[in-house]
Amino acid sequence: xxxxxxxxxxxxxxxxxxxxxxxxxxxxxxxxxxxxxxxxxxxxxxxxxxxxxxxxxxxxxxxxxxxxxxxxxxxxxxxxxxxxxxxxxxxxxxxxxxxxxxxxxxxxxxxxxxxxxxxxxxxxxxxxxxxxxxxxxxxxxxxxxxxxxxxx
Amino acid sequence: xxxxxxxxxxxxxxxxxxxxxxxxxxxxxxxxxxxxxxxxxxxxxxxxxxxxxxxxxxxxxxxxxxxxxxxxxxxxxxxxxxxxxxxxxxxxxxxxxxxxxxxxxxxxxxxxxxxxxxxxxxxxxxxxxxxxxxxxxxxxxxxxxxxxxxxx
Amino acid sequence: xxxxxxxxxxxxxxxxxxxxxxxxxxxxxxxxxxxxxxxxxxxxxxxxxxxxxxxxxxxxxxxxxxxxxxxxxxxxxxxxxxxxxxxxxxxxxxxxxxxxxxxxxxxxxxxxxxxxxxxxxxxxxxxxxxxxxxxxxxxxxxxxxxxxxxxx
Numbered sequence: 001x002x003x004x005x006x007x008x009x010x011x012x013x014x015x016x017x018x019x020x021x022x023x024x025x026x027x028x029x030x031x032x033x034x035x036x037x038x039x040x041x042x043x044x045x046x047x048x049x050x051x052x053x054x055x056x057x058x059x060x061x062x063x064x065x066x067x068x069x070x071x072x073x074x075x076x077x078x079x080x081x082x083x084x085x086x087x088x089x090x091x092x093x094x095x096x097x098x099x100x101x102x103x104x105x106x107x108x109x110x111x112x113x114x115x116x117x118x119x120x121x122x123x124x125x126x127x128x129x130x131x132x133x134x135x136x137x138x139x140x141x142x143x144x145x146x147x148x149x150x151x152x
Numbered sequence: 153x154x155x156x157x158x159x160x161x162x163x164x165x166x167x168x169x170x171x172x173x174x175x176x177x178x179x180x181x182x183x184x185x186x187x188x189x190x191x192x193x194x195x196x197x198x199x200x201x202x203x204x205x206x207x208x209x210x211x212x213x214x215x216x217x218x219x220x221x222x223x224x225x226x227x228x229x230x231x232x233x234x235x236x237x238x239x240x241x242x243x244x245x246x247x248x249x250x251x252x253x254x255x256x257x258x259x260x261x262x263x264x265x266x267x268x269x270x271x272x273x274x275x276x277x278x279x280x281x282x283x284x285x286x287x288x289x290x291x292x293x294x295x296x297x298x299x300x301x302x303x304x
Numbered sequence: 305x306x307x308x309x310x311x312x313x314x315x316x317x318x319x320x321x322x323x324x325x326x327x328x329x330x331x332x333x334x335x336x337x338x339x340x341x342x343x344x345x346x347x348x349x350x351x352x353x354x355x356x357x358x359x360x361x362x363x364x365x366x367x368x369x370x371x372x373x374x375x376x377x378x379x380x381x382x383x384x385x386x387x388x389x390x391x392x393x394x395x396x397x398x399x400x401x402x403x404x405x406x407x408x409x410x411x412x413x414x415x416x417x418x419x420x421x422x423x424x425x426x427x428x429x430x431x432x433x434x435x436x437x438x439x440x441x442x443x444x445x446x447x448x449x450x451x452x453x454x455x456x
Contacts, residue, residue: 005303006396006398008351013455015396015397015453016453016454018393029382029439044425046428046431047428076253082174084389085174086171092158094158094277121198124199135178137352145168146168151164151167152168233381236328237326274350276353287330291330294326297319303317
């Protein structure tokens with residue numbers, strides 16, 4: 001049965017792209033951790049427990065790079081999670097493979113570019129546009145679902 | 153195969169409601185963006201790059217309405233994502249259509265009301281109650297799953 | 305059809321563990337609510353509307369315990385959601401039951417310990433290690449997916 005779902009080319013394509021964008025999202029957690037350690041900016045007292053009282057204060061602070069990475073992660077959660085949910089249901093409605101692949105590829109490209117634009121602080125509208133493109137792909141798939149299946 | 157899943161009435165109902173609540177969640181992102189622009193409250197320096205140095209400082213600030221919309225979005229992530237995951241698995245355990253529809257409808261209604269109550273700052277317990285109702289629906293479905301299927 | 309998916313032992317195991325970790329994540333929301341009420345630290349003006357103007361100011365504040373619970377919740381969102389998505393697709397690729405169960409059990413254990421370590425502020429590397437173990441399980445499943453199915 002599980003094997004049956006994975007015989008579907010559209011579902012295989014969805015599986016690939018969903019895994020890729022989720023891995024990309026998890027990567028941002030490592031960027032945040034990297035900035036926390038190199039910039040010395042922590043949130044929890046136990047993270048700086050081996051330091052002296054004076055040093056503790058210095059390390060329990062916010063840092064612009066850390067905050068930037070966290071906002072990027074948050075934006076990923078707000079956009080990649082809807083894509084995965086809507087994309088899964090969309091893949092199950094049996095769309096054309098070429099049409100589905102177009103959606104998945106544009107979304108993955110837009111979100112990878114979004115992360116680069118966010119972390120590197122590229123001038124607008126780089127980040128804004130890639131956000132809108134990702135949103136648009138998810139809306140397009142949601143429209144595809146609701147125009148095929150609607151049980152209220 | 154994909155078509156087979158979508159022959160199931162319960163799964164079609166889940167597909168409809170999951171898409172609706174995810175779209176509702178994405179809508180809050182636009183409310184946040186709207187408040188950011190009309191209130192002139194941004195987080196990233198590149199978003200105000202065309203402004204003078206003095207104006208930049210003025211626009212890089214937090215605003216109560218923007219923060220309210222962001223908290224609403226965060227609450228959606230914390231509640232709608234569990235609903236979608238638990239609801240998908242619940243739909244696959246083969247519940248009665250009427251029972252499943254009741255769960256999905258109550259949840260969708262509660263979360264739409266929750267957003268209105270949050271953004272419009274309606275007096276409590278409007279927001280609190282709609283949050284509890286949404287939580288309760290997800291718990292009820294989780295109970296339905298674990299009482300049918302439990303492989304530890 | 306729904307019944308067919310739930311005949312698969314691996315999928316049943318995934319269903320159980322996904323429900324458990326999502327319930328665990330929702331539990332943190334109640335911990336936050338508990339700290340908000342016992343510590344008297346709220347974010348929204350309507351939550352303290354029955355208080356006098358002076359008391360309002362006192363209750364609209366941040367509290368270290370509330371912030372800690374919120375960070376724990378955020379970390380859950382950033383880790384449990386990827387696990388659920390990758391785990392679902394992994395379960396559909398038809399892995400060995402023993403291998404799948406090992407992944408699911410280690411992840412659930414690591415995340416439950418992570419929550420305890422976060423809320424109780426256990427000394428590092430308790431929290432750090434449990435975070436890395438959870439991440440590693442998700443990466444391992446993602447590798448399993450992409451080595452079986454790759455449609456770019």
